[in-house]
Amino acid sequence: MKYLTLVKSLYKENVLPRIKNNVFKNILWLSFDKIFRLVLGLVAGIWMARYLGPDRWGELNYIQAYISILSSISLLGMDGFLVKEILEQPKKKRFILGSAFFLRSSAAILGSLITYLVLLSLHVNSEGLKLYFFLLPIVLLTPFDLIDIEYQSQLRSKLTVLSKSIAFVMGVITKIVLILMKMPLIYFAAAVGSEVILAYFLLVIQYQITGNNIFKWSVNWILIKNLIIRAWPFTISSLMIIMYMRLDQIMLGTMINEKEVGQFSAAVRVTELFLFLPMAVASSALPGLLKTRQEEGREAYLVKMQNLCNYMFLISLLLALGVTVFSHLIIKILYGNAYTESAGILIIHVWSLVGTFMGVSGSNFLVVEGLQKYSLYRTIIGLIVNVSLNIVLIPVIGGYGAALATMVSQIVVAYLAPFFFKPTRELSTITIRSFLYPVTMLMKLKEFQKHNKTAK
Numbered sequence: 001m002k003y004l005t006l007v008k009s010l011y012k013e014n015v016l017p018r019i020k021n022n023v024f025k026n027i028l029w030l031s032f033d034k035i036f037r038l039v040l041g042l043v044a045g046i047w048m049a050r051y052l053g054p055d056r057w058g059e060l061n062y063i064q065a066y067i068s069i070l071s072s073i074s075l076l077g078m079d080g081f082l083v084k085e086i087l088e089q090p091k092k093k094r095f096i097l098g099s100a101f102f103l104r105s106s107a108a109i110l111g112s113l114i115t116y117l118v119l120l121s122l123h124v125n126s127e128g129l130k131l132y133f134f135l136l137p138i139v140l141l142t143p144f145d146l147i148d149i150e151y152q153s154q155l156r157s158k159l160t161v162l163s164k165s166i167a168f169v170m171g172v173i174t175k176i177v178l179i180l181m182k183m184p185l186i187y188f189a190a191a192v193g194s195e196v197i198l199a200y201f202l203l204v205i206q207y208q209i210t211g212n213n214i215f216k217w218s219v220n221w222i223l224i225k226n227l228i229i230r231a232w233p234f235t236i237s238s239l240m241i242i243m244y245m246r247l248d249q250i251m252l253g254t255m256i257n258e259k260e261v262g263q264f265s266a267a268v269r270v271t272e273l274f275l276f277l278p279m280a281v282a283s284s285a286l287p288g289l290l291k292t293r294q295e296e297g298r299e300a301y302l303v304k305m306q307n308l309c310n311y312m313f314l315i316s317l318l319l320a321l322g323v324t325v326f327s328h329l330i331i332k333i334l335y336g337n338a339y340t341e342s343a344g345i346l347i348i349h350v351w352s353l354v355g356t357f358m359g360v361s362g363s364n365f366l367v368v369e370g371l372q373k374y375s376l377y378r379t380i381i382g383l384i385v386n387v388s389l390n391i392v393l394i395p396v397i398g399g400y401g402a403a404l405a406t407m408v409s410q411i412v413v414a415y416l417a418p419f420f421f422k423p424t425r426e427l428s429t430i431t432i433r434s435f436l437y438p439v440t441m442l443m444k445l446k447e448f449q450k451h452n453k454t455a456k
Contacts, residue, residue, distance in 0.1 A: 038276070042269075044172045047179060048188065049266055050336050056185045058262025062253035063131045063189075065246040066115055070139045072242035074108035076100075076235045082149045097146050098217035099224045104143035112139055122254060127186065134189035137196045144200045147207045147214070163202040171195030240379040244386060244409075248402040251390045256398050264399035266339045267346035270330060274319055274353055278312060278360035286364050293368055301368065302430075309361045309434035316357035317438060323350040341399065349403035355410025358431050362414060365427045374424050381420070382413035 049057045085096050119132060174191045207214060249268075253261045285308050293301035323330065324347050331343040359378070366375050386409035393401025415431050418424035 038273075040168070040172055042273070044175050045269065046334050048175060049262070049269075049339070051179045051182075052185060052188070052262075053338050054262030054266075054341075055259045056262075058253070058258035058260065058265065059128065060131065060185060060189065061249055061265040062258050062261045063128060063135060065249040065253075066119070066132070067135045067138050068246045069239075069242050069250075070108070070111045070115055071142055072239055073111045073235075074104050074139055074142045075145070076104060076107060082146070086150065092220075092223070093150070094216050094218050095220040095223055097150065098219045099227060100149075101143045101146055101217055102219045103224060103227060104146070108139050108142055112136060130186055131189045134186065134193045137193040141196055141200045144204060147203050147212075150212075163206055164199045166202060167195050167199035170198060236376065240376065240383055244379060244383045247383075247387060248390055248406060251387075251394055252399060252402050255394045260398045263339060263341040264345055264349075264402055266331065266335050266342040267349050267399070267403065270323065270334070270346055271350050271353060275356065277315065277319075278357045281312065281315075282308075282360045282364050286367065289364055289368050302426075305365055305368075306430050306433060308364065309358060309430050310437040312357045312361045313354065313431075313434040313437055314441075316354045320351045320353050323347075345399045345403045348400060348407055352403075352407040352410040355407065355412075355414040358414035358434065359410065362418065362427050362431060365430070366424070369423070371423055374418070374421055377421065378413050378417040381417045382409045385409040385412050 052060065082096065082100055086093050089096065116129075116132065119129060124132075171191060171194070174194070175188060178187050178191060204214060249261050249265060252264055285304075289301060289304055289308070292304050327346045327350070328340075328343040331339055331346060335342060362378075363375060366372055386405050389405035389408060390402055393405055395401075397404075415428065415435070418431070419428040
């Protein structure tokens with residue numbers, strides 16, 4: 001009973017106040033949205049991949065890669081920047097939102113037209129172009145996400161989550177029905193586009209009935225100029241990141257065929273299952289690193305930074321080893337016999353987790369040291385390496401080459417790129433030390449065993 005009373009007391013004093021806190025509630029809603037989409041999307045995605053097969057699944061992923069890059073362009077990398085602007089200048093909110101809406105809409109329309117011309121120049125077939133048009137709502141309706149920007153500034157993200165979750169569930173149900181009815185590929189693209197239309201329709205309706213008015217948003221040309229000047233680094237950075245993530249699929253589809261994209265995409269989906277881990281660990285560690293730097297000094301902070309990189313390397317190493325050993329079983333269970341080639345691609349691609357985990361850890365160093373601009377430089381170096389290796393390797397070994405290019409470029413970004421710039425060379429030293437951490441652990445374990453034997 002004493003322990004139960006103690007637990008209740010701790011809950012009331014420490015947990016309950018945090019749960020009632022608006023910031024904590026907002027984080028919970030955003031986390032729920034990501035986990036919910038990850039789990040349900042994974043199930044629906046795998047079922048679709050099994051039904052469509054590598055050829056049609058690859059064709060869909062090839063066009064979706066263009067759409068992903070377009071969506072990133074239309075966002076202009078302004079999300080966090082705009083939240084900050086609204087909080088600092090609440091009286092100018094309607095002008096901020098209206099000007100950003102104009103900029104994003106212009107970027108979406110112009111980007112869509114240019115991409116269509118690119119697809120025509122690449123002689124994409126008529127079905128590919130139809131897929132493109134059915135998926136275009138993802139890009140053209142992205143400017144309405146500014147409603148979510150306003151909700152974020154008010155810590156009311158649950159309103160966005162509810163609207164998009166309803167549409168997402170309806171989309172998943174629609175895709176399952178289409179699979180059961182054995183419908184052709186074009187219907188699945190239409191389902192994705194319809195899901196986006198429903199999501200933003202619900203979001204706008206909700207925005208209007210909660211006392212807001214989207215029609216009061218207003219364009220301010222001076223503000224537009226200021227937004228472009230102040231936000232362009234974020235735009236370039238976000239564009240580089242999404243190109244880094246999706247360009248391999250575009251190059252595979254252009255240089256080989258859509259079937260190879262399908263095999264590669266199946267392997268990538270497995271690797272991407274683990275990407276939430278470094279994000280969660282790094283974001284949780286950042287406040288502690290900042291506090292240590294401020295209160296205990298740089299030396300104590302560097303020790304913590306080294307420990308973070310050590311543990312992140314060890315986790316990524318164990319994950320990569322585990323997936324490598326069971327890759328064929330994983331692919332067979334998830335995707336079936338049609339995707340046997342994906343198992344070999346996965347064995348290579350999963351090792352990119354080592355670079356990814358270390359790259360995310362390194363971002364904490366850049367934030368604490370005030371060197372965020374070098375994050376863009378790292379990404380550009382990684383993109384150059386990735387594209388160069390893809391050009392050389394894809395014609396020779398297809399999806400295996402794309403996987404190898406991804407793995408090498410991620411390792412270059414995490415371990416080598418910081419060495420090229422004097423302010424970040426210390427980060428290269430930290431990451432290289434972490435590479436030796438498992439060896440150090442084994443040596444300590446052997447010494448401990450030797451000491452125990454001597455003691456006996």
